Amino acid sequence: KAGVTQTPRYLIKTRGQQVTLSCSPISGHRSVSWYQQTPGQGLQFLFEYFSETQRNKGNFPGRFSGRQFSNSRSEMNVSTLELGDSALYLCASSLDPGAVNYGYTFGSGTRLTVV
Amino acid sequence: QKEVEQDPGPLSVPEGAIVSLNCTYSNSAFQYFMWYRQYSRKGPELLMYTYSSGNKEDGRFTAQVDKSSKYISLFIRDSQPSDSATYLCASLQGAQKLVFGQGTRLTINP
Numbered sequence: 001k002a003g004v005t006q007t008p009r010y011l012i013k014t015r016g017q018q019v020t021l022s023c024s025p026i027s028g029h030r031s032v033s034w035y036q037q038t039p040g041q042g043l044q045f046l047f048e049y050f051s052e053t054q055r056n057k058g059n060f061p062g063r064f065s066g067r068q069f070s071n072s073r074s075e076m077n078v079s080t081l082e083l084g085d086s087a088l089y090l091c092a093s094s095l096d097p098g099a100v101n102y103g104y105t106f107g108s109g110t111r112l113t114v115v
Numbered sequence: 116q117k118e119v120e121q122d123p124g125p126l127s128v129p130e131g132a133i134v135s136l137n138c139t140y141s142n143s144a145f146q147y148f149m150w151y152r153q154y155s156r157k158g159p160e161l162l163m164y165t166y167s168s169g170n171k172e173d174g175r176f177t178a179q180v181d182k183s184s185k186y187i188s189l190f191i192r193d194s195q196p197s198d199s200a201t202y203l204c205a206s207l208q209g210a211q212k213l214v215f216g217q218g219t220r221l222t223i224n225p
Contacts, residue, residue, distance in 0.1 A: 004158070033211065043159070043203065043215040056211040090158050092213075104213065106151075106158030 002026065004093050004107035012113045018079040021110045025072050025093030032074040033104065034066060037088040046089075049074055050096070081114045088112075118142050121204055121216025130225050134191040138204035138216045141185065145214075147207040148180050150189045152200045153218065159203055162189070194223045 005024040013019050025032050034046040045058040049068035066076040072093075078085055088111050092104040121138040128134055136150075147166055151159035165171045168182040179188040187204050204216040 031211070033213075035213075035215075042217045043205075043213075045212045045214070048211040050211075056209065058212070092158075103161045103164070106160070108156065108158050 004091055004105050006089075006091050006107035006110050008110060009108065010111045010113075012115060013081050014115055015081055015083060017081050018077060019081060019112060020075055020077050021089055021091075021112070023074045023076075023091030023093075023107060025074070025091075026105055029093035029095055029105075030072050031094040031096055032068055032072065033092045033094075034074070034076050035090045035092065035106075036060075037090055037109070038086075043090070046076065078112075083114050086112060086114045116141065117217075118145075118208075118214050119204060119206055119216040121219055123217045123219060125220040125222060127222045127224060128194060130194060130196060130223055132194050132223075134189075134194050134198070134221060134223075136189040136191075136202050136204070136219050136221070138187040139185055140187065140206055140214075142206070142208070142214075143182075143185075145206040145208065148178070148187050149205045149207070149213070150176075150178055150187075151203040151205060151215075153203060154200045162202075196223045196225050199223050 007022045031050045033048040037043045048056045052068045063079045068074045088109040090109045092106045119140045149164040150162045153159045163178045171178045175192045177190040201218045203218045205213045
């Protein structure tokens with residue numbers, strides 16, 4: 001069965017621009033989470049969506065936003081890009097993270113470089 | 116201070132050695148603990164999870180949690196070159212948020 005698909009794989013943007021990243025979860029998975037991974041901070045939680053509702057949000061500025069569609073696909077948006085936003089952005093899906101047994105399946109990520 | 120602390124390494128051991136990877140955490144409310152493996156240019160992959168204190172074994176991998184000392188361990192027996200990857204410990208905060216350690220880069224030398 002298909003895994004978590006993230007597009008695009010690589011992206012180069014200029015400071016001040018905005019960017020939209022896409023995530024298609026595993027079929028049947030209704031929960032989608034987003035994480036930022038950097039060498040300095042490691043993996044940090046951005047937000048989680050379930051049935052089109054944001055249930056939890058990490059400690060990131062309002063420039064980071066997301067949404068989930070009725071088919072469970074999710075997008076995240078970063079506005080007014082800063083150099084420090086350069087990172088690997090990972091999406092994870094789960095049947096329902098309230099049941100740990102289901103686990104979280106991660107995509108391969110989108111590598112964003114801000115120049 | 117990070118809620119989950121992990122030595123980033125790098126750690127290099129010969130093939131066949133027993134590998135010990137460790138993390139500490141500070142939040143007493145953490146109940147679920149996971150180990151993820153991440154290969155280069157890939158997302159993290161769940162290896163094992165444990166609930167509360169105790170041991171869990173899966174093939175060559177053993178996960179241990181000691182809640183009294185807030186210590187999480189992963190042991191890899193008979194290590195193989197294919198085990199070379201970054202290993203991340205994590206805990207579940209609430210129902211939706213994973214809190215990760217920094218990750219330890221492990222190399223198994225043939």
